[in-house]
Amino acid sequence: MTIRDNTRELRSFGRRKGRKATPRQAALLRDVLPRIAIDLAAPFALSTSSVPSAVPCDSPAGSRPEGTNEAWLEIGFGGGEHLVWQAKQNPVVTLIGCEPFEDGVVKVLDAVERDHLANVRVHMGDARDVLRWLPDASIARAFILFPDPWPKRKHQKRRLVNASTLALLARILKPGAELRFGTDIGDYARSALEAFHAEKRFCWQAERPADWRIRPADWPETRYEAKAEREGRVRYYFRFRRL
Template sequence: MEDHGPLRSFGRLKSRPIKPRQAALMEALLPEIRVPQEAFDPRALMPGAAEVWLEIGFGGGEHMAAQAARRPEVLVIGAEPFLNGVASAVRHVEEQGLSNVRLHDGDARELLARLPDACLDRAFILFPDPWPKARHHKRRLIQPEVVAELARALKPGGRLRFATDWANYADWTLERVLASGLFRWEAERADDWRRPPLDHITTRYEEKRLGDCAPVFFDFVRR
């Protein structure tokens, strides 16, 4: 990824005071499960991990924690700049006793830049901020340079799942991911993207249906 100066995460990084218990976990547990601040090999974080997954923008951490609990042999790395979401995720990790979760409390693009080539088996981008106004589309996470970085970090055959409940963002993402030539989309019928994948975990945010369409799920495969 080219160096364009410091990255800027748009939107609020904190919305309300963090609850005392979560604040205590942020002080005590987060430093233990935070990913390194320099380039690193994810496999070194959990030797013997069967796979390495990345969730970008994990929100409150519900999906990330549930996937990690379901697959304890998989290292799950999560990235989220929103501090309240990080606090919530740390609580999930502690309450469920998850030893296979590592967190980056910052912009996912910073994390991607520190990952080696072909180190990820799966990546999730679920219901990212849609920035629905046209003048804000440049703030959307899905941009050609991010698609290229995801392709670089994913192994050949690795999978990228994108979900949104905003029709324009669905079209935007499909166009940019396929235009990269780095991924293929294996959907054969409408149900392949209209219905949640079998291993999907619905979160409270998704249930709110804040978008303008029913949830759309795209599973892309790294060429």
């Protein structure tokens, strides 16, 4: 008799693999991924290679670049444009990216190798496994940008932004941390706002419509967002503060 595990979450993503990997892509998966992959069997530790060695450890508070010793998390980075941009702009921050789609992971591995990025860590799989692994209050900023929309009513329960994911995120985010969420689906924006409103550990950072209609300068456009723009869909840019 099979016992069904009702605690398993519904799958929130589509395919894991696209075309057969080219020899170069296979080499990146074989050689680079193990170097930067998150080890869920080991305790969480910040990458020391992202901390500039020129700054002495005993230097007075305030003399280190902003973000030193911080970890930021991106869930569902797709082609990795945003993750790689943030890693380059914030070399002292450790960027943890989660994405089950192999082709997207390969794009990030390629950038890590080409641009010698020392501050990127990757989990090729479901971000919720990483959320359960991370210690309390360990992440200073998180991004969920244009998650799979699951527009059909019967599939909406697969949407990643829901009460249980927000509870996981509330535990691992530091007080004051920012969580950014973007979508181009009005109904997803509405259901996500309801979920954030119900999770009292988050506060929506919007005072006027421009705060969610206009993408902040330090939030680069993603591939999926560019497609939404080409196809004329409204984009919503939400920022929440962990209280």
